[in-house]
Amino acid sequence: MSSDFEGYEQDFAVLTAEITNKIARVPRLPPDEKKQVVANVEKQLEEAKELLEQMDLEVREIPPQSRGMYSNRMRSYKQEMGKLETDFKRSRIAYSDEVRNELLGDDGNSSENQLIKLREERAHLLDNTERLERSSRRLEAGYQIAVETEQIGQEMLENLSHDREKIQRARERLRETDANLGKSSRVLTGMLRRIIQNRVLIVILAIVLVITILTAITLSVRRH
Numbered sequence: 001m002s003s004d005f006e007g008y009e010q011d012f013a014v015l016t017a018e019i020t021n022k023i024a025r026v027p028r029l030p031p032d033e034k035k036q037v038v039a040n041v042e043k044q045l046e047e048a049k050e051l052l053e054q055m056d057l058e059v060r061e062i063p064p065q066s067r068g069m070y071s072n073r074m075r076s077y078k079q080e081m082g083k084l085e086t087d088f089k090r091s092r093i094a095y096s097d098e099v100r101n102e103l104l105g106d107d108g109n110s111s112e113n114q115l116i117k118l119r120e121e122r123a124h125l126l127d128n129t130e131r132l133e134r135s136s137r138r139l140e141a142g143y144q145i146a147v148e149t150e151q152i153g154q155e156m157l158e159n160l161s162h163d164r165e166k167i168q169r170a171r172e173r174l175r176e177t178d179a180n181l182g183k184s185s186r187v188l189t190g191m192l193r194r195i196i197q198n199r200v201l202i203v204i205l206a207i208v209l210v211i212t213i214l215t216a217i218t219l220s221v222r223r224h
Contacts, residue, residue: 004058005055005058005059005062005070008051008054008055008058009055009073009077011051012048012051012052012055012077015044015047015048015051016048016080016081016084018044019041019044019045019048019084019088020084020087022037022040022041022044023041023084023087023088023091025037026038026041026091026092027091038091038092041088042088045084045085045088048081048084049081052074052077052078052081055074055077056074058070059071059074064151064154064155064158065155067151068151
């Protein structure tokens with residue numbers, strides 16, 4: 001399981017490094033090459049998202065007691081993915097502004113007004129993007145809390161199951177001990193009964209012997 005996760009990690013690291021390099025190159029490329037690089041980055045971002053989904057599935061299959069380390073790594077990868085998407089959006093906005101400037105040229109007040117409007121739209125789009133990112137981070141934090149709560153619940157259930165097994169074994173030992181004590185009590189009672197019977201028999205024999213001796217003495221005295 002961990003080997004699959006590490007393989008996805010390596011693929012993700014290589015892919016994000018390529019994406020970072022291409023995003024940094026976008027502003028310096030010719031227009032035709034920029035279009036091709038932008039389309040390529042979009043495709044690679046989708047591949048990176050799919051890798052994150054696969055990694056997330058692998059983490060869910062890991063036992064709860066070993067899952068914490070992998071969950072922390074997943075959080076950092078998701079943050080890195082969010083940063084890449086933000087950088088790519090800003091790069092695309094800058095690229096779009098550059099294309100518009102090339103198309104509009106310098107046509108006086110009309111072009112200037114259009115450029116002002118485009119800047120306002122870009123600022124508005126950046127604000128919306130930041131809001132979406134904040135919402136995404138909050139959702140991710142809520143998801144992580146839910147996952148951690150689930151892990152804690154599973155650990156508690158496992159502990160309760162172990163405690164229940166211990167209690168059941170203790171009850172079985174008590175039953176065995178009670179049974180052994182019952183057998184011992186019956187054996188001791190039988191031994192005590194036999195001891196009493198033997199003592200009674202000895203007393204009776206002693207009495208008979210004494211009576212026999214006294215009778216013999218009495219008969220002997222009478223004869224003399």
